[in-house]
Amino acid sequence: MNWKNPSPADTATFPPKDVFQAGLRNHHIANTAYPINHNVTMKDYRVPRADFERTAAAAWAGIGEMGLYVHIPFCQQRCNFCEYTVINPATNAEWEDRYFDLLLAELALYQKLLATRRRTLVGFDVGGGTPAFARAENIARLLDAVRDSFRFAPNMAMSIETTPRIAADQPEKIAAFRQMGFERISMGVQVTQLSLAKKLGRQYRGFSGLLRAMENIRAAGFERFNIDLMYGFAGQSVADWRDSVEKALELGAEYITLYRMRYKGTMLAAHAAQVEKETVTRMYAVAHKLLNRAGYVAVPGKNTFSRIPGDDGCSDYLSRRVVHGTPYLGLGLGAQSLTHHTLAYNRGAASKTIEPYERAIAAGRIPVQDMYDMPRVVSAAKFVSVAFYFGGINRRAFAEKFGVSPEEFYPRAIPFVLENGLMAYRGDNLNLTPKGVENYNGVIALFYAPAVQAYLLGDAVKIG
Ligand SMILES: C[S@@+](CC[C@H](N)C(=O)[O-])C[C@H]1O[C@@H](n2cnc3c(N)ncnc32)[C@H](O)[C@@H]1O
Numbered sequence: 001m002n003w004k005n006p007s008p009a010d011t012a013t014f015p016p017k018d019v020f021q022a023g024l025r026n027h028h029i030a031n032t033a034y035p036i037n038h039n040v041t042m043k044d045y046r047v048p049r050a051d052f053e054r055t056a057a058a059a060w061a062g063i064g065e066m067g068l069y070v071h072i073p074f075c076q077q078r079c080n081f082c083e084y085t086v087i088n089p090a091t092n093a094e095w096e097d098r099y100f101d102l103l104l105a106e107l108a109l110y111q112k113l114l115a116t117r118r119r120t121l122v123g124f125d126v127g128g129g130t131p132a133f134a135r136a137e138n139i140a141r142l143l144d145a146v147r148d149s150f151r152f153a154p155n156m157a158m159s160i161e162t163t164p165r166i167a168a169d170q171p172e173k174i175a176a177f178r179q180m181g182f183e184r185i186s187m188g189v190q191v192t193q194l195s196l197a198k199k200l201g202r203q204y205r206g207f208s209g210l211l212r213a214m215e216n217i218r219a220a221g222f223e224r225f226n227i228d229l230m231y232g233f234a235g236q237s238v239a240d241w242r243d244s245v246e247k248a249l250e251l252g253a254e255y256i257t258l259y260r261m262r263y264k265g266t267m268l269a270a271h272a273a274q275v276e277k278e279t280v281t282r283m284y285a286v287a288h289k290l291l292n293r294a295g296y297v298a299v300p301g302k303n304t305f306s307r308i309p310g311d312d313g314c315s316d317y318l319s320r321r322v323v324h325g326t327p328y329l330g331l332g333l334g335a336q337s338l339t340h341h342t343l344a345y346n347r348g349a350a351s352k353t354i355e356p357y358e359r360a361i362a363a364g365r366i367p368v369q370d371m372y373d374m375p376r377v378v379s380a381a382k383f384v385s386v387a388f389y390f391g392g393i394n395r396r397a398f399a400e401k402f403g404v405s406p407e408e409f410y411p412r413a414i415p416f417v418l419e420n421g422l423m424a425y426r427g428d429n430l431n432l433t434p435k436g437v438e439n440y441n442g443v444i445a446l447f448y449a450p451a452v453q454a455y456l457l458g459d460a461v462k463i464g
């Protein structure tokens with residue numbers, strides 16, 4: 001690979017101890033959502049708009065296996081804590097059919113630009129927002145177009161998301177998803193306290209609603225069922241959290257995923273300062289213990305726990321992305337796409353409106369807002385940051401992608417994490433230890449590109 005040269009900001013080096021401390025200080029933003037503040041830290045790699053199509057076509061050349069993510073920006077309500085691209089629910093009805101037309105048009109643009117029919121999907125997620133909000137007919141026509149545009153790898157499992165309310169109230173839609181071929185379904189439970197849910201702007205109908213949702217998911221024939229829970233909210237006690245985990249366990253899902261609240265860019269950004277790192281560390285530990293006791297396992301630091309041996313619990317799309325850094329194309333509002341050296345964000349993530357996305361497609365342009373052509377140090381930082389979803393780095397995948405071992409590439413960070421007992425070898429992986437999990441925000445920062453480390457060292461603690 002002919003990598004782009006790094007900017008001067010990305011050739012700096014900082015003492016690992018300082019970077020580690022800066023990550024800990026900035027624990028609300030030093031996480032897997034990388035890069036941080038891309039408008040500033042990545043500005044030197046910005047691709048001019050006129051070059052988007054040419055750069056994308058060149059970057060995708062030679063990529064045979066890939067993931068596909070399709071974003072559905074509709075929800076029944078907008079939860080205060082949500083970090084995703086969701087449009088004003090009052091306009092859903094006006095937009096839904098039109099939006100699916102646009103998705104199909106965007107796919108058609110890529111079909112032509114990238115000759116997608118020659119490429120193989122190894123993972124395909126429909127996410128949101130709430131994809132289950134959409135009418136089943138719209139999801140079906142999307143799926144038909146995707147099947148017509150790509151080859152599907154044998155055994156590749158497609159995944160979709162729902163809220164408990166939709167799963168409880170619309171069993172026929174959940175059954176239709178299963179019949180279309182979706183094998184994994186993920187449902188956001190988040191919290192199980194009525195008063196906390198209310199403060200978060202989230203509907204919660206009590207445990208009976210969750211039970212009905214679960215029964216409908218099972219009746220539809222889903223055998224790969226995931227529940228999302230969230231911790232780290234201001235006003236959420238450890239006892240509340242324990243209760244949420246226990247209720248989720250009663251539902252008997254195959255997988256449970258724990259999300260620590262990320263405040264950046266959300267309506268709750270001002271609450272971040274009220275949440276101590278020690279509390280969230282304790283919450284993770286409490287959940288870990290309860291889940292392990294119930295037979296759900298995950299390597300240290302991983303957020304998805306599975307009770308199925310040999311199944312990591314995540315969608316194929318996410319697993320391939322995280323472990324192997326498999327390139328993915330994101331379609332829809334605000335969706336992100338990654339090749340080995342380019343990173344692109346679609347229009348709409350900031351404005352949360354569809355019009356700018358629609359205008360690009362109407363003009364026959366791919367609806368990208370920002371595209372970056374990354375040097376190796378930035379691409380590696382993205383790969384490793386995302387790898388921490390699964391608690392560490394697959395060394396072979398790193399070497400295949402970047403042409404050097406992680407040890408050669410990080411000659412200061414890796415000795416630091418080993419000497420301090422933060423990471424350890426586990427087979428061919430370099431994984432977080434329990435001490436590393438407790439100090440995860442410091443560890444992850446050690447692998448960030450220098451421009452992002454400088455941003456943290458300058459104490460980027462303002463979240464918003
Ligand atoms: C796209 S949402 C999923 C599904 C569905 N709309 C729902 O809410 O049930 C994916 C998951 O991301 C998590 N999430 C949302 N906002 C978050 C935030 N600010 N920080 C961390 N996780 C978040 C939630 O657990 C949510 O279930």
Ligand code: SF4
Pocket residue numbers: 074075076077078079082083084086128129130163188
């Ligand atoms: S958490 Fe789910 S339901 Fe709530 S706004 Fe975000 S995507 Fe929509």
